[in-house]
Amino acid sequence: MASAPAGPGPTLPFRFSKPLLPAEVRASGTLTLLPLRMHSMEDAVASTANRDLKEEWTAAHGKPPSGAACESPHGHLAPFALPECLPERMYMCAYIMDYMLWHDNLADDDRDVDKSKGMSARQTLCADFKGETNSTSTSPTPHASESLERRMIHHLLALDQPAASALRQEWERYATYSAETFAKEFLTLDEYIAHRFYDAGLLLYYAVSGFATACLPLTPAEQSLAMPLISCLGHACALTNDYYSWDKEFAAHAAAGGHGRVYNCVALIMVKYNCDIDTARELLRERIQGYERQFQEMWLDWEENGVVVEAEDEGNVDVERVRCYVRAAMFATSGSAYWHARAPRYNGGEWGRVAGA
Numbered sequence: 287m288a289s290a291p292a293g294p295g296p297t298l299p300f301r302f303s304k305p306l307l308p309a310e311v312r313a314s315g316t317l318t319l320l321p322l323r324m325h326s327m328e329d330a331v332a333s334t335a336n337r338d339l340k341e342e343w344t345a346a347h348g349k350p351p352s353g354a355a356c357e358s359p360h361g362h363l364a365p366f367a368l369p370e371c372l373p374e375r376m377y378m379c380a381y382i383m384d385y386m387l388w389h390d391n392l393a394d395d396d397r398d399v400d401k402s403k404g405m406s407a408r409q410t411l412c413a414d415f416k417g418e419t420n421s422t423s424t425s426p427t428p429h430a431s432e433s434l435e436r437r438m439i440h441h442l443l444a445l446d447q448p449a450a451s452a453l454r455q456e457w458e459r460y461a462t463y464s465a466e467t468f469a470k471e472f473l474t475l476d477e478y479i480a481h482r483f484y485d486a487g488l489l490l491y492y493a494v495s496g497f498a499t500a501c502l503p504l505t506p507a508e509q510s511l512a513m514p515l516i517s518c519l520g521h522a523c524a525l526t527n528d529y530y531s532w533d534k535e536f537a538a539h540a541a542a543g544g545h546g547r548v549y550n551c552v553a554l555i556m557v558k559y560n561c562d563i564d565t566a567r568e569l570l571r572e573r574i575q576g577y578e579r580q581f582q583e584m585w586l587d588w589e590e591n592g593v594v595v596e597a598e599d600e601g602n603v604d605v606e607r608v609r610c611y612v613r614a615a616m617f618a619t620s621g622s623a624y625w626h627a628r629a630p631r632y633n634g635g636e637w638g639r640v641a642g643a
Contacts, residue, residue: 298606298613302326303369306624314360316627317529317571318522319578320620323369324361325376332362332380339384346434351391355384358629366621370614371498378441379498385438386487387631442497449496452503456493460484475554479521482551486527488520492611495618501610507602508611511595515588515612518581523619525551525574529567530632536563581616 303323311322336357343350356363364371364380371379442450463484472478496502504512528551539548547553555566593605626632 298609301370302373311624314624314627316624317526317574318620318623319575319582320616320623322366322620322624323617324621325365325369325371327373327376328365329361331373331376332356332364335364335377335380336362336384339381339388342434342437343385343388351388355387355391355631356380356625356629358625358631360628361625363622363625363629366625367618368495368498368614369617369621372500375445375498375500378438378445379494381438382494386490446497446500446502449500449502453490453493453497456490460487460490472554475551475558478551478554479525482524482528483517483520486520486524488523489516491523491618491622492516492520492615495614496611499610499614501607501614504607504611505602507596508604508608511593511603512608512612512615515581515584516615518577518584519612519615519619522574522577522581523622525570525577526619526623526626528552529570529574530626530629532563532567534632578619585612585616 300323303325306322306324316322336355340350362380364376364383367383368376368379439450439454442453464487467481467485470481472481493502496504532548532550532552535548535550536552551570552563552566555561555569556563559566559569561569588609593608595603595605
């Protein structure tokens with residue numbers, strides 16, 4: 287039996303961010319319907335983290351993978367995705383985001399040559415954050431001789447040990463799932479979309495936004511309460527990645543002789559509805575915005591009518607922490623969509639798409 291709603295509560299304050307101007311949003315060509323903000327620190331700290339990671343990656347692993355990570359002529363991903371990040375956490379969160387995208391680049395680089403090598407790159411990520419974390423003490427003090435990954439974990443622990451532990455656990459789950467399913471084939475659109483939520487690492491991404499805003503760890507009851515909203519956001523975010531990466535992936539497919547399948551939602555929509563690329567992209571846009579509208583309806587219900595907590599969970603739920611976590615995930619989703627529309631990782635280059643078009 288559900289208890290009475292906890293009440294809508296006060297509007298969560300904005301402490302570190304500013305809204306993006308409507309003209310900026312329109313110029314980006316982003317498809318998101320969600321609100322957009324930017325951290326007042328803007329790009330300086332995130333850019334420093336990016337430069338430091340390049341140096342440390344080179345020292346630890348050799349030349350970084352090809353392709354841009356979170357960099358963009360219009361700014362680093364982190365200030366858009368983490369507009370309410372605690373200032374002292376921005377550096378490490380930006381560092382983590384670049385690290386994750388470089389691992390994706392590493393997998394893509396290897397997969398272009400040999401699919402089994404692409405899987406190996408994902409398994410490397412699993413080893414980095416399963417083997418390394420299991421052997422890392424809880425001491426927040428890193429040593430110069432330790433691996434890049436272990437030093438990163440130590441820095442997270444020094445900032446917030448409980449939240450860092452929750453983030454680390456989510457990272458392990460993602461790495462394991464990703465390595466196990468990297469080569470799996472999905473023949474239907476519904477199967478692919480269900481898988482994409484996890485394969486794109488959205489729960490890990492939202493763990494980063496939760497760490498950034500100091501609303502981790504969540505109890506199991508809090509996770510269950512948040513999940514319907516997080517599911518909508520995660521599906522929108524994962525499919526937004528497919529929307530913007532289609533041109534790049536199709537160009538790579540064509541350059542390789544057009545053999546096999548393009549592993550992207552656009553391709554599966556074309557098969558399911560027997561339509562051309564432009565129609566498939568429009569159908570994907572509608573699906574993404576449909577997930578965002580579902581989220582908006584549930585969030586509005588929370589704001590107007592309060593969050594309903596099951597009676598047996600009342601002692602295990604901090605409603606304000608759940609609302610903080612979900613709001614952080616919302617901005618991580620909208621900020622990602624805004625950044626995707628302009629990032630050189632997905633726009634321009636040899637496939638010729640113009641950013642914001």
